[in-house]
Amino acid sequence: MVQRKWLIKKIRTQARKRGLELTSRQGGNHEVFYLDGKMIPISRHNEIGHLSTQAIKKEVAQKLGKDWMK
Numbered sequence: 001m002v003q004r005k006w007l008i009k010k011i012r013t014q015a016r017k018r019g020l021e022l023t024s025r026q027g028g029n030h031e032v033f034y035l036d037g038k039m040i041p042i043s044r045h046n047e048i049g050h051l052s053t054q055a056i057k058k059e060v061a062q063k064l065g066k067d068w069m070k
Contacts, residue, residue: 001047008042011060014068035063
């Protein structure tokens with residue numbers, strides 16, 4: 001399980017390093033982030049499960065590169 005705040009902070013930091021825009025809006029059950037035009041929904045739970053985390057990492061990697069978590 002991964003803390004939601006930590007994951008969002010990590011995405012925001014890496015996007016800023018690469019000069020990409022990260023915006024968000026509130027959805028029904030998720031907060032929807034737009035990373036340079038790519039839509040990434042993240043659930044509002046405090047902790048995000050392993051499978052959901054892997055899916056989010058894969059979507060983010062399309063814009064930030066496959067080793068963006070390091």
